[in-house]
Amino acid sequence: MNLKNIIFDLDGTVIDTLVDLARALSDTLVEFGLPPVTLAQTRKLLGGGARQFVHGALQEKGDDPVFFDTFFTAYMARYKTYQLEQSNPYPGMVELLQWLKNHGIRSFIFSNKPHEFSLALIEQRLPGYFTGVHGHKPNTLPKPDRMMYDLFAKEHGIDHTVSVFVGDSEFDIEMGKRLGMPTIAVSYGYVDKPILSSYHPDYLVDTVAELQALILSLIQS
Numbered sequence: 001m002n003l004k005n006i007i008f009d010l011d012g013t014v015i016d017t018l019v020d021l022a023r024a025l026s027d028t029l030v031e032f033g034l035p036p037v038t039l040a041q042t043r044k045l046l047g048g049g050a051r052q053f054v055h056g057a058l059q060e061k062g063d064d065p066v067f068f069d070t071f072f073t074a075y076m077a078r079y080k081t082y083q084l085e086q087s088n089p090y091p092g093m094v095e096l097l098q099w100l101k102n103h104g105i106r107s108f109i110f111s112n113k114p115h116e117f118s119l120a121l122i123e124q125r126l127p128g129y130f131t132g133v134h135g136h137k138p139n140t141l142p143k144p145d146r147m148m149y150d151l152f153a154k155e156h157g158i159d160h161t162v163s164v165f166v167g168d169s170e171f172d173i174e175m176g177k178r179l180g181m182p183t184i185a186v187s188y189g190y191v192d193k194p195i196l197s198s199y200h201p202d203y204l205v206d207t208v209a210e211l212q213a214l215i216l217s218l219i220q221s
Helices: 018-031 039-045 050-063 065-082 093-102 115-125 147-156 170-179 193-198 208-220
Strands: 005-008 106-114 132-136 163-167 183-186 203-205
Touching: 018 039, 018 050, 018 065, 039 050, 050 065, 050 106, 093 106, 093 208, 106 115, 106 147, 115 132, 132 147, 163 170, 163 208, 170 183, 170 193, 183 208, 193 203, 203 208
Parallel strands: 005 106, 005 163, 106 132, 163 183, 183 203
Antiparallel strands: none
């Protein structure tokens, strides 16, 4: 495969953000008189973007639009404070990104995480490795809707026929399928391996080292 581009999801794929997300959500829940969430509960809520994440935590309380908007604003402010506390690249990720750069393969971030937070994380934790970063923007649909991705791809000249999509959720697998792009699912993130397998990604790996080995095999195929 003449591989030229790799499009990565962010949370659970490139950077482990779980602890900071859980802390921001739990503290906001407590502030509103609601029970906090555990790391395991937080993990199950991730993937669909910030609004879906918060709505899942609030359950039926999130159906009240006034309450939801008030809570969401408070959560976003708190997460902005916490997001760089304990969020770091997965072991081996820096080495993988440098290896890709050395081999002339461009790396991109396309995430359902809010755009400003996606930019901040990459600028602080992995500066210089990504050709482009796109997070979810207000009044647009998140993955797996492809409208914003198509604009992003046009901006950066991403040819789908020489690209792969890498992510840790069903949203990423579906995104790759909609684009007609090979998709690599990673089980070291926030979705359990059997669930990922049920969405039939083209490839499924358990570690960053396995991801690098797979990418090498794709280059050589």
